[in-house]
Amino acid sequence: xxxxxxxxxxxxxxxxxxxxxxxxxxxxxxxxxxxxxxxxxxxxxxxxxxxxxxxxxxxxxxxxxxxxxxxxxxxxxxxxxxxxxxxxxxxxxxxxxxxxxxxxxxxxxxxxxxxxxxxxxxxxxxxxxxxxxxxxxxxxxxxxxxxxxxxxxxxxxxxxxxxxxxxxxxxxxxxxxxxxxxxxxxxxxxxxxxxxxxxxxxxxxxxxxxxxxxxxxxxxxxxxxxxxxxxxxxxxxxxxxxxxxxxxxxxxxxxxxxxxxxxxxxxxxxxxxxxxxxxxxxxxxxxxxxxxxxxxxxxxxxxxxxx
Ligand code: PSU
Ligand code: MN
Numbered sequence: 150x151x152x153x154x155x156x157x158x159x160x161x162x163x164x165x166x167x168x169x170x171x172x173x174x175x176x177x178x179x180x181x182x183x184x185x186x187x188x189x190x191x192x193x194x195x196x197x198x199x200x201x202x203x204x205x206x207x208x209x210x211x212x213x214x215x216x217x218x219x220x221x222x223x224x225x226x227x228x229x230x231x232x233x234x235x236x237x238x239x240x241x242x243x244x245x246x247x248x249x250x251x252x253x254x255x256x257x258x259x260x261x262x263x264x265x266x267x268x269x270x271x272x273x274x275x276x277x278x279x280x281x282x283x284x285x286x287x288x289x290x291x292x293x294x295x296x297x298x299x300x301x302x303x304x305x306x307x308x309x310x311x312x313x314x315x316x317x318x319x320x321x322x323x324x325x326x327x328x329x330x331x332x333x334x335x336x337x338x339x340x341x342x343x344x345x346x347x348x349x350x351x352x353x354x355x356x357x358x359x360x361x362x363x364x365x366x367x368x369x370x371x372x373x374x375x376x377x378x379x380x381x382x383x384x385x386x387x388x389x390x391x392x393x394x395x396x397x398x399x400x401x402x403x404x405x406x407x408x409x410x411x412x413x414x415x416x417x418x419x420x421x422x423x424x425x426x427x428x429x430x431x432x433x434x435x436x437x438x439x440x441x442x443x444x445x446x447x448x449x450x451x452x453x454x455x456x
Contacts, residue, residue: 158221158251158270159219159220159221159251160220160221160222160223160267160270160271161220161221161222161223162212162223162224162271163212163222163223163224163225163226164224164226165210165211165224166210166212166223166224166271167224169210170272173456174209174210175208175209175210175275175449175452175453175455175456176209176210176211176212176271176272176273176274176275176452177204177209177210177211177212177273177275177276177277177445177448177449177452178212178213178214178223178264178265178267178268178271178273178275178276178277178306179197179200179201179204179211179212179213179214179264179276179277179278179445180213180214180258180259180260180261180263180264180276180278181197181213181214181215181233181258181259181264182241182242182258182259182260182261183196183278183279183441184196184197184213184215184230184233184234184258185233185234185236185239185241185258186239186241186258186418186419187279187419187422187437188422188434188437188438189423189426189434190234190235191234192434192438193234194230194231194234194235195438196438196441196442197213197230197234198227198230199438199442200277200441200442200445201213201230201445203442203445203446203449204277204445204446204448204449206449207446207449207450207453208449208453209275209448209449209452209453210224211224211445212224212268212271212273213225213230214259214263214264214267214268215229215233215239215256215257215258215259216240216242216247216250216251216255216256216257216258216259217229217233217256218254218255218256219250219251219252219253219254219255220251221247221251221267221270223267223268223271223273233256233258236256239256239257239258240255240256240257240258241257241258241260241415241419242257242258242259242260242263243260243262243263243296243297243415244262244263244266244296244299244300245296247259247263247266247267260282260295260296260297261276261278261281261282261295261297261300261308261310262282262295262296262297262299262300264276264278265300265301265304265306265308265378266300266304268306269304269305269306273306274305274306274307274367274452274455275306275307275309275448275449275451275452275455276306276307276308276309276448277309277310277441277444277445277447277448277449278308278309278310278441278444279310279311279314279344279437279440279441279444280310280311280312280313280314280344280440281295281297281298281301281308281310281313281314281380282295282296282297282298282313282314282317282418283295283297283298283313283314283317283318283319283321283322283325284298284317284318284321284322284324284325285316285317285318285417286316286317286318286404287318288318288321291413293413293414293417294325295418298322298325298326298329298331299329300378301326301329301331301377301378301379301380302326302329302330302331302377302378303376303377303378304377304378305376305377305378306378307363307367307378307379307381307448307451308378308379308380308381309381309383309444309445309447309448309451310380310381310382310383310444311342311344311382311383311384311385311440311441311443311444312335312341312342312343312344312349312382312383312384313343313344313349314343314344314418314421314422315343315344315345315346315349315393315396315397315400316400316403316404316418316421316422316425319341319343319349319350319351320351323341323351323354326354326380327354329377330375330377331377331378331379331380332354332355332366332370332379332380333353333354333355333380333382334353334354334355334356334357334363334366334379334380334381334382335353335355335356335357335381335382335383335384336356336357336358336363336381336382336383336384336447337356337357337358337384338353338356338384339352339353339356340352340353340384341353341354341382342382342383342384342385343393343396344385344437344440345385345390345391345396345433345436345437345440346385346390346391346392346393346396347384347385347387347390348393349393350393353382360447360450360451360453360454361454363379363381363451363454364451364454364455366379367379367455368455381447381448381451383440383443383444383447385436385439385440385443386439386440386443389435389436389439389440390436391429391432391433391436396433399425399428399429399433400421400425402424402428403420403421403424403425403428404421406420406424407420407421407424422437
């Protein structure tokens with residue numbers, strides 16, 4: 150007998166996720182880059198806990214995903230969540246380096262792309278985040294296009310987001326999604342949202358009004374044998390939105406700062422988010438938290454409807 154070359158993947162379920170899997174309960178994956186690179190402590194920890202609570206309230210089970218000392222965790226115990234929220238220097242992991250962090254026993258947070266890979270591996274079909282990465286403004290010069298878009302094209306997970314972050318080039322982001330065959334469904338609106346704002350100025354390719362309809366659409370994709378993911382865009386609640394015209398002023402300044410500071414690669418998105426938090430005196434952070442909570446609720450409803 151030859152021994153298998155590779156040992157088993159170091160992957161661990163939290164107690165709650167393991168129990169949910171055993172009884173076949175609906176699960177919702179959550180990313181961790183938003184915790185380590187997307188928001189400052191302690192607001193990031195409060196946000197992470199509150200989105201988990203919202204998912205439970207809706208009758209599903211949250212699975213926050215991260216790599217801790219080389220182990221891919223599907224669901225974090227509260228103490229792990231608390232520690233991760235304060236970890237300085239955690240890696241920001243995508244498709245390119247998720248396995249690297251595991252192999253090298255590092256600690257890292259998963260972006261949308263890496264969370265999709267881990268969720269699919271763990272049999273989780275629905276995932277809630279804030280906003281996906283996309284085609285950056287001036288991508289024709291920088292070639293900066295998030296690996297999130299490619300992942301949506303290839304990995305069969307429903308990603309619930311508040312649209313694409315307005316720091317991006319949203320028309321180009323939608324073009325790439327269309328080219329790659331990713332359905333973009335806006336929830337209860339025919340206008341594609343822009344993260345902090347409900348209106349990106351663009352029509353949504355598709356629109357559905359209920360979690361049941363979204364689940365049914367996914368069932369038809371499965372029956373047709375169409376693989377890959379789906380993007381569900383969920384507009385930020387009206388009372389928490391920052392209008393587009395106002396956001397544009399902050400975004401322009403944040404982009405100028407990034408150019409001045411010669412920010413590139415993985416650092417771009419965290420830099421811009423942080424810069425905008427400063428420019429809005431924390432108001433954009435409140436909006437960011439509200440939209441993630443809103444997405445967690447819808448994701449849980451979809452996961453329940455898929456059962
Ligand atoms: N949504 C948020 N905050 C974030 C992100 C999303 O509300 O910080 C993260 C996600 O992890 C997403 C990443 O995958 O930003 C995109 O990074 P990039 O543009 O480098 O691909
Ligand atoms: Mn990038």
